[in-house]
Every structure is written in C-alpha cells, then in structure tokens.
Amino acid sequence: MKSVSVAQLKSKLSQYLTAVKNGQEIIVTSHRHSIARILPIENNAAADLQIIPARKPVLSLKKIKGLNLKVDLMADLLADRRKR
Numbered sequence: 840m841k842s843v844s845v846a847q848l849k850s851k852l853s854q855y856l857t858a859v860k861n862g863q864e865i866i867v868t869s870h871r872h873s874i875a876r877i878l879p880i881e882n883n884a885a886a887d888l889q890i891i892p893a894r895k896p897v898l899s900l901k902k903i904k905g906l907n908l909k910v911d912l913m914a915d916l917l918a919d920r921r922k923r
Contacts, residue, residue, distance in 0.1 A: 842866045842873075 841855075841863055848855055848867055855865055859879050867875040 840864045840866060842868055845869050845874075 841858065843855060843865055845867060848865075855877070859865055859877050862879055864879075865877040866873050867877065
C-alpha cells in the first residue's frame with residue numbers, strides 16, 4: 840500500500856494508475872489525512888457493469904431557464920463594496 844498526496848497524484852496520475860492496474864493500492868492524502876483509496880477493479884466487477892441506453896434523445900431535453908430575480912445583484916454587490 841502506497842500513500843501519495845493529492846498534488847503528487849495530480850502531477851503523476853498516469854504512473855499511479857499504472858501501479859493500480861498492476862495490483863497496488865494507493866492511499867490519497869490531503870494535509871497528511873487519508874481522504875481516498877484507489878484500488879484495482881476486480882475482473883468480475885467489470886462484467887457486472889451495464890450501459891443503459893437513454894430513453895429520450897439529448898436534443899429532446901428542454902434547456903434550463905435562468906432565474907428571474909427581483910433584486911439588482913450588481914447594485915447590491917457595489918453597495919457592499921462601498922461599505923467595506
């Protein structure tokens with residue numbers, strides 16, 4: 840089991856993923872605290888995964904409409920800045 844910081848993992852991700860692929864377990868740390876564990880996937884686990892086709896095409900989804908606020912956000916932000 841190998842321990843690696845988030846920064847090291849980000850800079851050498853492909854090397855650590857190769858190590859995991861070869862059977863090693865990686866513990867990811869942030870500020871010396873363990874936050875995650877990267878394990879090699881079991882052969883049987885990949886066989887259980889299924890791709891479920893979408894029921895509707897993506898183009899049929901409606902676009903999300905923005906919010907209509909009754910407040911002038913820019914005026915509030917500028918007023919807040921003036922107070923500081």
